[in-house]
Amino acid sequence: MVFQPGTTRRQLLTMIGLAAGSSALYQAMTGIAHAAESDFAGPPNLSGAKPGASVLVLGAGLAGMLAAYELRNAGYKVQILEYQNRAGGRNWSLRGGDSYTELGGATQNVQFAPGNYLNPGPWRIPYHHRALLHYTKQFGIALEPFVQVNYNALLHNSAAYGGKPQRYRAVAADFQGHVAELLAKSINQKHLDQPATKADRDAIIDALRGWGGLNDQLAYAKGDESANFRGYAKDPSGGVNGAPVPSDILPRDELIRSGLWHALAANANYEMQTTLFQPVGGMDQIGKGFAKQVQDLIDYNAKVTKITQDDKGVTVTYEDHNNGGAVKQAQADFAVVTIPLSVLSQIEIQVSPAKQAAIQAVPYATSLKIGLEFKRRFWEEDEGIFGGISYTDQEISTIAYPNHGYQSGGKAVLLGAYSFGGKAYRIAGLPPAQRIRAALDQGAALHPQYRAEFDNGVAVAWNRVPWSLGCCAIWTEQTRKDHYQNLVSLDGRIVLAGEHASYVGCWQEGALLSSLDAVTRLHQRAVAG
Amino acid sequence: MTMKFSKILLGAVALALPFAAAMADNAGPQTGTLPTAQSTSGATVYANLCQACHMEDARGAVGAAAIPPLAGNKHLAAHAYPIFVVLYGRGAMPALGGILSDDQIAGVLNYVRQNFGNHFAGPVSPTEVKAARIPGKLYAGGF
Known part of the structure; x- marks a missing residue:
């Protein structure tokens, strides 16, 4: 493949990155002035709210909680309805003592030792995700480095070098x-x-x-x-x-045929360029930090079944599972709907046909994450791998080592699989115990210590997460063109927000930027009457 | 770096990887063969792909929203609808037309239409699948 006039800038950059590694990609990107940072310019200025004006927020993930936080600060009366019994949404960590039941009914009781965790959803924060960094700082959520690139980690292709992994x-x-x-x-x-x-x-x-x-x-x-x-x-x-x-x-x-250099280009992607962060103690520290700001506004265990509006306000019908599923209604002047489209597409909602079509048009990707707890940090003790990521062509795709607690004794959890889309489905369709076995079998090709050192694990297949039915929205150039503006438009008294309503898809930053944009437009509409 | 230089640079390297999804947290470089490429047998395609969501017994599941059952699903009776849904997705379901061949789609539809208690008459042919592909329409599959 060579550069041709019709080649897109991103394709060109990808090719340069593939061929030349990160420094060349960075030079090319800055040369073409494409490496713009987040357009986050500080919290929204929502002054002049009408006294008594009210907003219903559907969903207590990051988008919903941020909307509620900023709207209440602006003077609105806010209520949040949340399907789960916890806040945070896809911002989520699993620890010892947690129990997780997926679609189909399989329940996993997490056995991790104290201090260990798996982040089934988001797990890293690029330094240029400025909205997320702003609010983590404001809410006092401590961050530490996330090791994206570890030169001593492994690259593995089953069909190259006799299956022997090579050092990055x-x-x-x-x-x-x-x-x-x-x-x-x-x-x-x-x-x-x-x-x-x-x-x-x-x-x-x-x-x-x-x-x-x-x-x-x-x-x-x-x-x-x-x-x-x-x-x-x-x-x-x-x-x-x-x-x-x-x-x-x-x-x-032989090296070129091995394909192992794919990882070099992946690490050169803008989002993967260091510095990246993770919250100290697990990604859910962010969800908990946001929830602390708005916890008095959240009604949990509320399953939304219908959203209607007229010229006076919005009415949301929901099942209150704190009260045996009793059908209730909540009303407000406006609504911010952050329910993932995978779920919202099955809820009756009174919006324009164009928005209806947009809600139906965006499928959800799956991903698979498996946390494996081992009796000791053999990757550190035996191999000098401290944090970072190894890659393999097998279905598990990824092995990522904990970026905290270096050199500590006792058990430790590594990410034994993080795969996306087509690579994830087969293992995702297995019962949890078999998913973990597959992760052990495949991971042993990189780390033979797996067999002797394994203790326990937990496997989250996002296609079976009951409240999202997938991990994040899949957009194409065509669906962006046909549906994106219809999805994000203010429709009467209703606006949508979430990573799906952004161009920073599958990132928490997208949820936050979408939410800030949505509440800003909603506020302007509310003030205008 | 000049454009001419990058042109030569690029020509020096053979590329095999479809471009990774941009602007999304994803699992990095996913190389190698997809499990779905391994067989045209309907049972294998079902196990490697469909059952992740529709479940091993094809009964689907219900949470905040529902994954529809394929067992006893009358929408499988005609050919056009299930062919279109597999090719281009529906709601949360991704388009699979980009990773499954015509043979695989016909195979898995016939498998589902004759198992899990289903007995729908008239097998789906790969030719019908091929004819249902819309030239130029993208598969929103996330692969």
């Missing part, structure tokens, strides 16, 4: 080195479209030498230059045996 460091260094050598030699021998001047050619060759770890012959070869990137067969040490020994490089053609 070696793949990154060797792919970069081989590409640099190809280019440097081609430019040197004038086989390419050339930069105009000799000075430009020399500059780029010089850059490729430094970037790729080439020697003075412009070769990527075993030696001090390559070892400086890929590590040593014997590390530098002290005393009489202090001299280092360079390591062998992975031959070029």
